[in-house]
Amino acid sequence: MPSARSIDSIAKAKPYPLWWDQIPRKPTRPPLGEAIAVDVAIVGGGFTGLWTSYYLAVRNPELTIAVLERDFIGYGASGRNGGWCYAGFASDLEKIEQLSNTETARRWGRVLIDALDEINRVVDEEGIDCDWQRGGTIHLFRNGGQKARAEGHVASVHRLGWTDADARLLSLGETNERIRATRSIGAEFSPHNAAIHPAKLVAGLATAAERRGVTIYENTEATGIEAGVVATNRATVSAPIVIRATEGYTAEIDGHERELAPLYSLMLATEPLSDAAWNQIGLDDRETFGDYRHMVIYGQRTADGRIAFGGRGAPYDFGSRIRRGAEFSPDHHVSLWGTLTELFPVLEGTRVSHRWGGVLGVARDWTP
Template sequence: MASEPRAAAPSLWRDLAGPAPRRAALDGDADVDVAVVGAGYTGLWTAYYLLAADPTLRVLVIEREHVGFGASGRNGGWCVGELAAGFDHLAAAAGHDRAVATLRALHDTVDEVGRVIAAEGIEAGFAKGGTVRLARNGAQAARQRDEVDHHRHLGFGPEVVRLLDRDEAAAHLAATDVVGGLRFGPTAAVQPLELVRGLARAVEARGGRIVEQTAATAIGPRRVDTEAGTVRAPVVVRATEGYTASLAGHRRTLLPLYSLMIATEPLDDDRWASIGLRHRETFADDRHLVIYGQRTADGRIAFGGRGAPYHWGSGIRPATEHGSAAHDAVEATLRELLPQLEGVAVTHRWGGVLGVPRDWFPAVAFDRASGLATAGGYVGEGVAAANLAGRTLAELVTDRPGELAGLAWVGHRSRRWEPEPLRWLGINAGLALSAAADRAEARTGRAGWQSRLLARFVG
């Protein structure tokens, strides 16, 4: 794993949270029971639940930069109980019953995150207001009707998801061109950096050790090689998500895809009265090129979207995070969605990479013979899913399998991404096709050939 610096753009979350004390780097060889590579949500939740299950474990978390450097500290703050992989995908891989159980576990995970936040005294602004996803043309409304019908067929009631008529949707969020929407209940808004920092403190309070500024150069059975020494452990957990491609032998395992964010200055009460989000609902619409937003605890809008180009060779370029044409597009989208923001300043621009498996299917795995464990591939849905993954790994590693060990993602293996130039061509063509499908649907109100081709591309 190369050690070039990767300076992150200053996010709203970092400015609100303030500086954090830095932890020492590894200072030589170490022998522990569990070595975890990556101090983001996946690694820290895994460490947390391992120590909860067995406080005698010697758990060492190894972080190249600092706690929450990656997507865990920069994301949109959606703790949402769903996966990018749809139900049909889960069921095809693992069977109907395991797929339903996985969805139920994800729904329940939002409350589990809230429970830990309260129990550990983490000031993360947790607010379970659900998600309002607007329909802004006929094609989006049709997809939402199908989605709700599918949930009903699976046995999920309106407390999980329900359709909204135009007036109900606009009462949640007074956006332009609203024709309807849906409300998805298992979602909370959080301050993601405060969550990951608080989780790190909780791991340390339970006896875990975290080292920062320690680059893993190789991960193998029962050992992690770093620039500062070798860590030997019967169990090694890879929790590197969007940065997995920079590990030797993993260039095509998870694709790093950029998602970019902006934040406004705090809005006054009159402005909020004209917009809505009274319960701090997270919000989006049903376009293909994903957008997402939340009302922050201090009264701003934090808003993000996809569309930044994929870089050749699974490259990560910090310059992309510091302000780009893609940021301009994200801001233009927000202002088109909410013209009430005229005259409101955007104070922050930042971004980061999320980890995308070839089939969009996250996975949790533990091979007892080699001692290697992995979890990830959340495609941007990791705030809640990483908690469930951490609990699942804790069951598997401690050999105390419960209900989580039978979920659909356990043991799943995605095929590798294509080599370049196919990867670069395919991903950037997919991004362009998503934008074209959205433009066509906005113009005609119907799903056209672009949308049908896109469904085949991502499926």
């Protein structure tokens, strides 16, 4: 159980994402002012909408493209997540193989790794400062059941053509060279992951898209999406191509309530840690980290020396309802802090600087 001091620190922490300290926390672009007609209308100003607009503009500079964002760029999961640029699915490749065939699973897995390389290329080419560090990801196993799951996963991806260069098991000694958590007995390591500052990436991507002619309207809420038209709280946008990129907030659009499940994930961030603390924890290459428990956890060492740590916590609400207050419940964050300090006892007494959460859009069968 976290100490009274820790509980007080969590209650006093800033109730918004750590990442938002580096971007404006309000709209900075004008809303839609009048009815318009464009070639492509994209609803949602997060990664899905912005990457789509960027590549459309790169491939065809003649297109007129409008991105409509209800709040501000990066308001949703794109500006709240754990900062993992990760070559993986929510479901594993074995499930993709079962739903299709072996060759499709291999191809999809390779596409994810290639996507990591492509994002790195765009970040460099567009001059986006997002604290990119490709240190890989490490998943601990801390009991026999977790070890069996890690062994099964590595065997599965190796059967599909991966090698130790893509995913391998680490001994306890090798694990402790990278991360020193309590009760570890080993880990799985993959180099195919980068730690990033997600809000800086989303802001840089928006600027890159605008340089290529994309128009972004903030503070413009889509109230209806139909073929060829988007109704908003301000005016109507007509377009032969309409792309819904609302992810976790899709359930709030009439007629789309059940298309994606809005699942909550919660996070907190520590104050910058001392060198002495980092010497006990590790993560010298800013590896992202988690473990093989059933309840997902995830973390990273930020560029400014904090731990940003998250996991599932707030329950799914019946009927895909989204409750804004669930994102900031101190009780859920106290539980999350207890998990983090159990992994790294040296953190007990450390101040929690930020606590937050949000919804992400998950396919109801957990497949892409």
